[in-house]
Amino acid sequence: MERIITKVKISAPGLPRKKRVAAYARVSSGKDAMLHSLSAQVSYYSNFIQHHGDWEYIGVYADEALTGTKDGRAEFQHLLSDCRNGKVDMVITKSISRFARNTVTMLETVRELRLLNIDIFFEKENIYSMSGDGELMLTILASFAQEESRSVSENCKWRIRRQFANGRPGSTTMLGYKWVDGTLQVIPEEAETVHMIFSDYLSGMGKNAIMKKLNTSGIPTKRGGVWCESGVAKILDNEKYAGDLLLQKSYSSNYMEKKKCMNRGQLPMYFVKDSHEPIIDRETFERVQKERKRRAAGCLSINKEVYPFTGKIQCGCCGKNYRRKIANAGSKYASPVWICSTFNSKGKEACGSKQIPEEILMAVTADVLGLSEFDEAVFTAKIKQIIMRGPDKMLFIFHDGRQVEKTWQNKSRRDSWDDAARQKAREMNERRNNPWQQQQEQ
Structure with a gap:
């Protein structure tokens, strides 16, 4: 009986796919020390991920954000987008407070990524979100982080309002002045622009015409941008140019939203007369205010x-x-x-x-x-x-x-x-x- 022998080719086993790992880092302000900290975090996580042979380095998503309670962090949203598009298997972050101080936002994000089978490792707390007791621990610790954020916010509000009550402002950024050792000092070059704005307005020019003149002349705003009508109006209405201070004209709605609201009687205001060197003499400033009211009464x-x-x-x-x-x-x-x-x-x-x-x-x-x-x-x-x-x-x-x-x-x-x-x-x-x-x- 003739035997049939077939040669079986065995393919080499495929290499297991590496786990795609990304990191998220955030600092709370734009100060040089904080930016250095952010740079250090990016460097640390880049090296940490690439030293694991079974991990594929996706990148470090880093935000220079004012607060972790808000959702407007561009790189954080970029990270979530890449996770939803299947580009990431695991996320590493320093701590819960760096990831988010809003308990609801943090848990919603963790649960969404868990449904996508994406693990989050919180290095400081040594918690993996995919572990059995991970969500319970995260809920407890995130609540502490949120409460800490609320406490810090309330302490800052109390400190600032005490300063206002004592006639001392916080730091401010405005054309014509610089903030030096707790007081406003005149910047002569910028003060010339302020003088021109007030003079042009009293000569009959409107906000729109002044705005166009400034932009055509290539004169930038304090932050280097282009002028708009509201920017001209704010300068014409600002009592600081006459040497006075009106404190607490605005306030933050709450520590979660950080929304700036105009103070229309919700909180006390404090007026400090002759607090610093004026750029505009009081007579000129008062004439401008009267002219502003006159035009407002009869304008379009x-x-x-x-x-x-x-x-x-x-x-x-x-x-x-x-x-x-x-x-x-x-x-x-x-x-x-x-x-x-x-x-x-x-x-x-x-x-x-x-x-x-x-x-x-x-x-x-x-x-x-x-x-x-x-x-x-x-x-x-x-x-x-x-x-x-x-x-x-x-x-x-x-x-x-x-x-x-x-x-x-x-x-x-x-x-x-x-x-x-x-x-x-x-x-x-x-x-x-x-x-x-x-x-x-x-």
Whole structure:
């Protein structure tokens, strides 16, 4: 009987896949010592991971964050993203407090990564999140870390408020001054810019014109950025330039959110007169404050109320939202229009969009919806967004995904230039040339 012999080829066993390991590091401030600590942590974990032969080094995700109670840490979010995309098998971190001082955030993250079969090793506490009693220990220790964060926050608040009550401010960063040994000292070069802003405002220039002059002249802000209207306004309103201090104008909502809130009577304020060398003499400063009030009483106003179109209209040029603006607010000539916020604050040099009268906006919207007149309830239920495309087109995007483009047209000057319009123009011209009448109307 003939035997059949078959040669069996045995393939070499494959090498086991290395565990992909990453590390997370964080320091609490931008001081040089802390940045050195962050650099040391990155170097330590890089060497630690690469010295394990069965580990694959993925990288060190490092944040220079103010606090571990907030979720806005860019590298922390980057780490979570890579974990969700299957790029990491294990995460190493120094301690629970470095990972997160918010118990809820920490446990949610641990549980999410556990479902992805990703272990977290907390070096200081010697805890692996995938171990049997890992979550129990983490819950207890994270609660301690969160309580420590709350205690530190309350102590800082108490210290700062005691300083305010004694007329001593915390450190501050503002154009024209530097903080030296607990007091504000004038920086002559920057003080010249402050003088120019106050002088230009009293000469008749507005915030927008001053902003453009500063940017065109290449004069940076204190932090090296470009100017905006609100930055000019803050300088004009800041009592520190007259040598005074108003302390506790803002406060933090709580130790978890760290949200800055304006103090509108929730906490006491403290006023310290002649606390440091002024840049602007008191007479000039007071004149500017009076002028600010005068202009605010008669200028174009941006209405802060919420309207059906609020947050719905997007500029096709710059991407910003449109706002409702009323010219000649409080007078019989009030005329509501919707205008791009960039165009309104920075002019046509920054955005070439076009404003649209509210009555035309409502009429076109009603036409798109098949209505005889504008209905807020129907509009809210059906329209998701309106994009202003070019000078005369609007793209309506419905909640169900449909899109409708409409062309709109303002009344021509010839059509609108009737006897009533001519009389209105004459009256407005008289008002402009008669300051006494403006003051009487105000």
